[in-house]
Amino acid sequence: MGQHLRTGRPTRAEAAELERRLREAALEVFSDRGFEGATMEEIARAAGISKRTLYAKYPDKRALFAKVLPWAMSTLNWDAPDLDDVADDLPSALAAIARIAIARVVDPQVARLTRVAMSEAHHFPEFAEAAHSMTWSPRLRSVVDVLERHARAGAIVVDDPELAAEQFLAMVSGFPAMLAVFGLRRDPDDEERHIRHAVTLFHAGLTPR
Incomplete structure (x- = not known):
């Protein structure tokens, strides 16, 4: 049958x-x-x-x-860093977050989506809110959590952890993201040098005098 x-x-x-x-x-x-x-x-x-x-x-x-x-951006999950071994060392924790943040923004698929979104953003203002909630916010939360932990321990002074976290992410991933949109990427050793320099400057700004 x-x-x-x-x-x-x-x-x-x-x-x-x-x-x-x-x-x-x-x-x-x-x-x-x-x-x-x-x-x-x-x-x-x-x-x-x-x-x-x-x-x-x-x-x-x-x-x-x-x-x-927005659907495509939401499928590119933020791989939160494993900070168990470096949680007590703020510079190491920040460097770990920076590496993953950079890896995300330079990912070819993310860069491709960013190019498309940027080219049409003036027609689709709703993309800005979606991009923040699905890509920037998880990274921001990771930095905020680390800063608040060390502030409670008295190791740093930070009046506005969210503002500080945003500035840190801009320092470490802003330029790599722009390069990626144009199909460019720093050499890994050079990228690591930039990360270490940014972490040192940022940490120094939070350390009590």
Whole structure:
């Protein structure tokens, strides 16, 4: 007896798989073509679906783009550093956080998404809030936690841990992130030298006189 072919609405798992495939295809097309150069027809073809199916889910290219980019950023999880062995040594803890923060911003996929987001940010102001909550905030929290721990121990003086954490992250990862957008990256030894210099300056500014 031949295999019975199920008809009707897709299962929840099938719908989720379709959505994942669609978003990945859209991300690839937007990354290659930019927002203006991408077309719904090309995205549908890349996803292996009909234009009718695509338009049933997203009424236009803007709606699709606004959904895809924050989704893509949220899938690139922040790998919180393991600070167990260096938690009592503030410079070592800060250097560990800096290395992971830099590794994230120079990741080719992150750099590619950043380029796309920057090029369309004036059309999509909501991206700024999404980028902060999904990429900057986890890093900020890691630094804040370390600073607060050492402030409670009396090792440093910091009036505004969140402001200090933001400034530290800007010191260590701001320029590497800009280089990555242009497809450039420092030599690992040079990057380590920059990290150590930034950590020394930052730590000195917090050490009680």
